[in-house]
Amino acid sequence: MDTLRNMRVFVRVVESGSFTRAAASETMTTAQVSRAVTDLESRLRTRLLNRTTRRMSLTEAGERYFQSCKRILADIEQAEAEAAAAHANPAGKLRVYGGTSFGQHYVMPLIARYQQHLPEVAVDLTIAQEMPDIIEEGFDVAVVIAAELEDSALISQHLGSTAAILCASPAYLRARGVPKSFDDLEVHTCLHLTDASLPAGQWVSEGPLGETFRHTGVTPFQVNNPEALALAIREGMGIGPLPVPVALPGLADGTLVRVLPTHRLQTLNIYALYASRRYLDAKIRTFVEFLREKVPLVLAEQEAALSMSETPVRRHLDASQANGHGARTREVREGHSARHSRDVRDPERLRLVN
Template sequence: MDILQDMRVFVRVVETGSFTAAANGMDTTPGKTSRAVSDLEAHLRTRLLNRTTRRVALTEAGERYYDHCMQILALIEQAEAEAGDAHARPFGKLRVRTPVGFGQHYLIKAIGAYQKLYPEVKVRLTLANGTPDFIEDGCDVAIVGALALSDSELISQKVGSAFSIVCASRTYIEAHGVPHKPDDLEAHSCIHLNTPEFPMNVWTFDGPNGKESVRFRPAVLEVNTPEALATGVREGLGIGLIPIYSAISGLRNGELAWVLPEYRSQEMGLYAMYPSRQYVDAKIRTWVDYLRDTMPATLAADQEAARRFTQR
């Protein structure tokens, strides 16, 4: 029994005043409309309509039920319209998850620009490192950085790429000297970023001689976020391989120096990930499109700025 459909038939019978008129308007037969109302009455164990050969009339119980049906069907129509509108018009709350440093340096500014284009979208930004769990975290879109994406049922769109650079503080360089090639790092104190994406105690570079890897003795300090890594390097605890977006402010104010400027880490892809390609909300689609259109130029500008600060 389809109660909602039977409700629609019942309302149509009341509005038109007959089973035949209701059937004509709903592209069905009078017998089926009569059966739908009878099924409702049997389900409710209440007579809703008094029937004669010429007309139908609501019973007292039928009048109350008709009012409730009108309210229920109106709410369903509203819900369907809003759900359908979500596919066409960006509005509502967009839940975004991103690594801490990337979010602080790039996403907050990007959100402001995006909301000028789509003012009906409100954003909840969660800054967290590690692999996102869309159900547990309750997010719509997650930004992740990875050398390569593992097989996943999630949809991913590349929105840019980034790399890390070898940095040291001025005080560390004055005390311990400057490495000139990757192998020189083995003689230095190094701070390591300990995350699932990068192997411990191994740094892999792209440089003048192609791809080179350096293995280290145990690090003087291990951290799990790029921000903590940059802080440790600024404090002179050692040399670190820092993502551009976490190093740029230190390069700008002189607290950090880019050593080995001809070398950089393997390029890491930045991806916007979301659960499904089918029936994607307009707010998710437009947000991912915005990042894909704007983020590469923003990342490239910071990479160029880092080189200028190094050359000063």
């Protein structure tokens, strides 16, 4: 019988004043209770109880040991209650990792909504380009985006799928033309987003019929941040891939146009990663469940916004092209009219013409 169990039995004997009553409360025999106390005394080499056939009393050492045992057992009960509460009640600090752009546009808004439901959970969010060692660095949950997960001892929950879209500025497309097929990109300036979740140095596209297209080539500009790439695209530097939430504001205000809308770049999967499924802390369990519920809804909302933003932008581009052609026509007409007016007003020019 272990020391902690013996301590509990000893406290029950003292509090009940009887070996028989202690045995009943601990579901033991009287002989087992007597043996537990004897084992403690043998281990401590100290008599704890003075006992006769009629009465029992604590020795001086037994009194001190009794008080110490009560404190130890109370601390253990409190520790067990707190640990059990962590499994049952979401509270305390939750450490979360999210990739640079994905963490900003997906994870951060969802954390705000999660804490509205569970304000007892304090979230410590780290947004970084490189994924950390979750266990080594003490993260509870990592939300990552990847084509495929590497082999890992971590538990993964699939939250949804997304893909970047190709965008350009209206000015670039007016100057260089609108690509009609993936092969047309060979004559365009293509900008690259360098990210661990994307194939290095190439675009892998899924066509409308499920066919696969690949574009490779030297790029005059590449960057590891989608927001920075969006600025470069708006400046007319070329065509580039953008995550949907990064592209949406520009598509809505007309500073960006989606290129090859029937094509999507390689599908990327969104995962929540955590260390263990067994005895999962309540704050981790509820956060992962929240992500599983909300991420598909966010993705659906973005798809709807993407569909609504494309038609007006296309019309904006067509109108801009039409206005540009109309302006050039007016310039030609106005130039001809001006020359004609000068000819009429200048008799010398008339004589030279005649």
